[in-house]
Amino acid sequence: MSDSVFDLIVIGTGPSASTIAHKCRSGGKRVAVVEERGFGGVCALRGCNPKKVYTNAADLVDRVRGAAGRLVDDNGVTIDWEQLLAFKREFTQPVLEKSEASYRDKGIATFHGSASFAGPRSIAVDGQILEAERIFVGVGAHPRPLEIPGGKRAILSDEFFELSRLPRRVVFIGGGYISMEFACVAARSGAEVTVLQRPSQVLPPFDPDLVDQLVEYSRERGVKVVTGANVTAIDGVGGQEMNVMYETTGAVHSAAAELVVHGAGRIPNLDDLGLDAGEVAFGEHGIQVDPFMRSVSNPAVFAAGDCADSGKPPLTPTANEEARIIVKNLFVDEPTQRPDYGVIPQVAFTVPAIAAIGMSQAEAEAAHDVDVRSDDTSTWGSVRKTGQRCAGYKVLIDKQSDRILGAHLLGPAAEETINLFALAMKHNLTATDMKSTLFTFPTFASDVRRMV
Ligand SMILES: Cc1cc2nc3c(=O)[nH]c(=O)nc-3n(C[C@H](O)[C@H](O)[C@H](O)COP(=O)(O)OP(=O)(O)OC[C@H]3O[C@@H](n4cnc5c(N)ncnc54)[C@H](O)[C@@H]3O)c2cc1C
């Protein structure tokens, strides 16, 4: 058998690609993997995992400062940016060093370079043509080009993770996940931070009342949030003082910065993939797939994760679920397996974290008779005992069925507690079921009994 012919070619090495490559190889398939950057993908190298190191630092600083004079003496706890960078690399460097070997050790052929389709079942990479019965595309996403004058002066999230020092004034363009998470870190490092967000709310997937609470808390800690702000240009020279120009209704403003960060959204990584040559249909939201994650136009091709137009949020758990069913669908004549996303929980690792699952209040009230249970929980004992001051919740319960329609949390451990709601909602537990479950005490989980 030629060393350029395989059962499966996998493009990318992120969460979806790595699952599919390893599982198919364990099932006896001849597998090739192509990666254009270091092996490991965004989540492990430039996304979720390194990000959590940074947000852990910010959270720790905030907790110590919040507890100063009550739980601890505050001796000026701060973030040492170089130390943080070195600690982050303790997580990313081993992935870079070991990931490719983990493929090779299992007998998976590895190729370096940017893969592009040469035909419906063939891929060009690094001057070679590879052929396969099936091709999996898991190429992820990249920052949407900032098409404004001086747009290239803004650094990308990848570069933020490589900064060895943080300048004093930092402006974030966009107010989604990346900007708000990084803004919280930068502020805890002592920077003056401005977030410029075009819509009327930062963190659009989250509850507006809890977002307001978070924005107010963040404002008191050095994060200025401007909504309704359309960024139009970045003037000046990168590395020195720049001016970020933006418009609000009828007025033009500027924000001075030594560092400007692009947090204005990401788009599927399809530009150089030669999808037309592969007869793979795509649109602005990614590769068009059927309910089985197979290309709608080329039955030999499957796609998942951030580059697939699944209609689901581009997150690691959704990429993993899609990969799980693709493994089952890839080599059967007619695929039957669909992703079982359940209700997808989301969390922004701001300080404190904000989390959501299920319907928003507006969605729930439009379709159900809803019991809206909400409170500012900063006065609750569990929160006060930590020394923290920013917490709240909103739980939406269908009055007829007693089912939970949505849950929204802000505060310490929100990123963990939301998973209790995920379990309850996936398995159709009622609010009464949750209320009647004994949880350890005193914990944030035990607060759930008061929320439902
Ligand atoms: C800063 C940041 C923080 C994030 N934090 C979270 C979080 O906390 N929780 C969460 O759930 N999600 C988070 N995400 C999103 C998460 O990282 C993605 O949803 C997830 O990585 C998608 O996985 P994937 O399988 O699509 O592949 P990716 O992880 O996106 O990997 C794609 C791979 O394909 C490679 N590639 C691209 N084009 C080609 C080509 N032509 N040829 C060869 N290789 C190619 C890329 O180099 C990359 O290695 C974050 C994202 C970012 C950017």
Ligand SMILES: NC(=O)c1ccc[n+]([C@@H]2O[C@H](COP(=O)([O-])OP(=O)(O)OC[C@H]3O[C@@H](n4cnc5c(N)ncnc54)[C@H](O)[C@@H]3O)[C@@H](O)[C@H]2O)c1
């Ligand atoms: N904790 C997590 O799970 C996590 C963390 C980071 C990223 N992610 C994933 O990565 C994706 C991309 O994150 P992101 O933060 O880059 O994008 P995002 O889509 O979350 O937010 C970008 C925001 O920027 C705004 N914007 C765009 N252009 C603008 C302009 N010129 N001026 C002002 N505002 C502008 C958009 O309206 C949008 O609200 C997320 O949707 C998410 O799926 C997840």
